[in-house]
Amino acid sequence: MSREIHHIAHRKHPLVLRDTGSSFRCDGCGCLGVGSHYRCDLCDFDMHEFCATCPPASTFAFHVQHPLTFDRAGFLDGSVTCSMCEEPIKGMNYSCWGCDVCVHPICSQLPPTAVSPMHMAHTFVLAVGAPVECTLCRTSCHGRYQCLPCNINLHPKCLFGTVPTPVTVPTPVYIPNDVDALDKIVRRVTLLNLI
Numbered sequence: 741m742s743r744e745i746h747h748i749a750h751r752k753h754p755l756v757l758r759d760t761g762s763s764f765r766c767d768g769c770g771c772l773g774v775g776s777h778y779r780c781d782l783c784d785f786d787m788h789e790f791c792a793t794c795p796p797a798s799t800f801a802f803h804v805q806h807p808l809t810f811d812r813a814g815f816l817d818g819s820v821t822c823s824m825c826e827e828p829i830k831g832m833n834y835s836c837w838g839c840d841v842c843v844h845p846i847c848s849q850l851p852p853t854a855v856s857p858m859h860m861a862h863t864f865v866l867a868v869g870a871p872v873e874c875t876l877c878r879t880s881c882h883g884r885y886q887c888l889p890c891n892i893n894l895h896p897k898c899l900f901g902t903v904p905t906p907v908t909v910p911t912p913v914y915i916p917n918d919v920d921a922l923d924k925i926v927r928r929v930t931l932l933n934l935i
Contacts, residue, residue, distance in 0.1 A: 770830035801852030802866045808834035824883035
């Protein structure tokens with residue numbers, strides 16, 4: 741990774757790779773971030789490393805049908821929501837308009853699979869599609885981690901217990917043991933199996 745870059749989103753000065761240890765709001769995608777990122781101190785301008793260096797098009801594990809195209813202009817009014825975190829998109833994004841998929845660049849970096857002590861029987865797989873009910877919070881989710889054999893669907897934030905964007909997702913992904921969440925899932929899966 742280059743220590744200093746010139747970026748089209750900030751033409752006045754170069755952006756320098758920094759790790760301030762504190763949180764920041766990315767001026768590219770509008771999402772929160774922590775840790776290493778590109779910054780212009782003179783203008784108080786910050787960008788996630790991935791937002792500053794993301795490719796113009798890419799295929800991601802959650803949408804292998806077509807490459808997603810990078811849009812640097814974005815939707816500054818927040819009129820479109822991210823298919824993964826379901827927060828408004830207020831800047832750069834990746835989209836596949838034919839499939840109605842639009843994600844923050846940082847959300848495109850969610851791990852393709854995850855394991856959780858809430859459900860040790862199978863690995864969860866990241867997917868995006870028609871809305872289904874989240875097994876934990878019982879609200880609708882487009883972007884989700886799913887256990888297909890058990891029909892369990894969880895928002896990324898419900899599985900990870902993090903802020904809406906995946907800035908704090910550990911690697912490899914092991915979810916902290918949450919007894920209340922585990923109990924809710926066990927009761928719902930048991931109920932689904934009884935029906």
